[in-house]
Amino acid sequence: MRIGLIIGTGVDFGTSEQWPEVRTPYGPAYAATIPLGGTEVVLLRRHGPGHNVPPHLINYRANLWALRQAGVERVLATAAVGSMRKEMPPGSMAVVGDFIDFTKCRDATIFDRPGERVVHIDFSTPYCPEVSAALEQAAAQLGIRLERRLTYVCVDGPRYETPAEIRMFAQWGGDVVGMTGVPEVVLAREMGMCYGGLAVLANYAAGIGDGPLSHEEVIACVGKRRQDIQNVLERAVTIIPTTRGCCSLP
Numbered sequence: 001m002r003i004g005l006i007i008g009t010g011v012d013f014g015t016s017e018q019w020p021e022v023r024t025p026y027g028p029a030y031a032a033t034i035p036l037g038g039t040e041v042v043l044l045r046r047h048g049p050g051h052n053v054p055p056h057l058i059n060y061r062a063n064l065w066a067l068r069q070a071g072v073e074r075v076l077a078t079a080a081v082g083s084m085r086k087e088m089p090p091g092s093m094a095v096v097g098d099f100i101d102f103t104k105c106r107d108a109t110i111f112d113r114p115g116e117r118v119v120h121i122d123f124s125t126p127y128c129p130e131v132s133a134a135l136e137q138a139a140a141q142l143g144i145r146l147e148r149r150l151t152y153v154c155v156d157g158p159r160y161e162t163p164a165e166i167r168m169f170a171q172w173g174g175d176v177v178g179m180t181g182v183p184e185v186v187l188a189r190e191m192g193m194c195y196g197g198l199a200v201l202a203n204y205a206a207g208i209g210d211g212p213l214s215h216e217e218v219i220a221c222v223g224k225r226r227q228d229i230q231n232v233l234e235r236a237v238t239i240i241p242t243t244r245g246c247c248s249l250p
Contacts, residue, residue, distance in 0.1 A: 001242045004042045004072035004193070006063070008180055009051070009080040009215075010202070010222025011229055019049035022066040026107075027059050029066035037237030042070045046077075046180055055157040055179035061107055064187040074131055074240055075188050075195045076233055080222050081152065081176035082205035082213070084166055088147055088175070090204060090221050093228065095135050096197035097149025098126050100174055101182045103156050108183040110190050121189055130246040131196030131236075138235035144228050150175035150199065154182035163207025177205050194246055198232060200225055 019030040031044045044063055047053045067075060083090065101108075111119040132149065139146045153169045155161060157179035161169075169177055176199055188195035202218040203209065222229075 001073050001240075001244075002042065002071045003039070003237055003240065004044065004067040004070070004075045005036065005233065006044050006046050006067075006075060006077040006184065008046045008078050010200070010219045011078050011226060019045070022062075022069065024062045024065040024069065026061040026065055029059065029062040031066050031070065033070075037234040039237060041237060042067055042072055046184075056105065058180065060183050060187055061110060064184065064191055064193070065110075068191045068193060072193055073244065074128070075193050076131065076135070076236060077181075077184060077195065077197050078229060078233075079152070079178050079181055079197055079199045080202040080218050081178040081199045082161075082166075082203050082208075083176055083201040084153075084170045084205045084208060085175055086204075086208060088201055090201055090209075090217075091225060092147050092201040093139070093144065093225060093232075094147035094150045094176070094199045094201065095132050096127055096152045096176075096181065096199050097132070098151040099182055099185060100151065100153045100169070100172060101186075102169070103154055103182055105156055106183055108186060110187065119190075121186070123186075123189070126185060128194035128196050128246045130241055130244070131194050134236040134239040134241075135196055135198055135232060137239050138232045141235060142228075142231055144232060147201075152181045152197070152199065153177045155179055160213045161206050166205045166207050176201060194244060198229065200229065
């Protein structure tokens with residue numbers, strides 16, 4: 001079993017590895033193999049090697065296909081998100097348990113052309129329970145607090161949300177808001193890979209905290225938890241079962 005690791009804003013693992021281009025049917029992606037938790041994982045920077053691709057322009061299909069081509073069966077992904085709950089302050093960490101897709105302009109599926117059959121993918125369990133449990137167990141073993149499994153609202157960005165949008169999302173049952181979790185989790189399922197998300201609540205969403213939002217505060221907040229993030233992921237890699245019995249895969 002091979003594990004893939006998708007890292008987002010503020011997480012770098014201190015790697016100085018070269019980022020070779022991986023050719024996929026959807027365009028190029030960039031991934032490197034690094035040691036983690038006593039094994040090799042396929043590391044992919046979501047925003048590109050230089051963190052220069054904004055969330056609405058990320059080639060999610062190429063990224064996930066590159067992991068699949070590398071033989072990845074399990075995916076761990078980090079995400080910096082905004083908290084829509086006053087009781088969950090910036091700096092908190094959580095496993096993602098569900099999502100609401102509020103994106104409008106993304107290539108959200110690999111089943112986008114007529115074929116031999118029409119494919120519908122079940123999302124009754126949006127995130128892999130085995131990968132999610134491994135993240136929770138890893139944090140518990142390390143004495144790191146994780147919030148309950150949260151509902152992630154995904155928007156296109158790159159702008160931040162308005163206070164009215166945040167009030168609406170919270171009324172829908174959303175806990176955090178971000179710009180990258182979807183279609184990543186969907187494409188992983190379509191490509192037969194189990195996916196679990198580790199979220200860092202990097203700021204309060206618009207209207208929840210005081211003052212304007214900035215990318216700099218997000219980077220600073222994630223940076224303070226960087227070692228905890230790496231420790232949880234490194235431990236989780238050793239806990240994830242080698243045989244999958246978790247969810248319905250195509």
